[in-house]
Amino acid sequence: EVQMVESGGGAVQAGGSLRLSCLASGYISPYFCMTWFRQRPGEKREGVASINGGDGRTPYGHAALGRFTISVDKAEKSLYLQMNSLTPEDTAMYYCAVDPIMGCRGFPHEKGLNPTDFTNWGQGTQVTVSS
Numbered sequence: 001e002v003q004m005v006e007s008g009g010g011a012v013q014a015g016g017s018l019r020l021s022c023l024a025s026g027y028i029s030p031y032f033c034m035t036w037f038r039q040r041p042g043e044k045r046e047g048v049a050s051i052n053g054g055d056g057r058t059p060y061g062h063a064a065l066g067r068f069t070i071s072v073d074k075a076e077k078s079l080y081l082q083m084n085s086l087t088p089e090d091t092a093m094y095y096c097a098v099d100p101i102m103g104c105r106g107f108p109h110e111k112g113l114n115p116t117d118f119t120n121w122g123q124g125t126q127v128t129v130s131s
Contacts, residue, residue: 009125047113
């Protein structure tokens with residue numbers, strides 16, 4: 001079983017930056033799919049950015065385009081999300097998820113961004129952006 005632990009959340013003012021980290025334990029194949037999701041109060045969980053281990057492609061959700069960057073350190077089994085130009089609308093609980101065996105699924109522009117594709121989740125890290 002793969003376990004995920006997120007860190008790096010916190011409170012920041014609008015326009016600021018945060019870097020989230022997610023450390024995985026357990027077996028992860030070279031063909032993994034790792035994704036950052038977020039969930040705002042009263043809303044469904046949405047895909048922020050994913051990374052496909054097999055080809056390195058990184059689809060982004062609409063809200064993350066141009067502001068967030070996903071990266072992975074395969075040797076350390078660590079997933080990162082650099083978030084810049086944060087706005088209050090980015091306030092949410094951020095989760096990482098992994099499929100340790102299969103690559104990201106879905107249409108090319110949204111591969112890995114469907115939360116129903118994942119069963120391995122971290123506990124989340126809160127990001128709060130004030131205006």
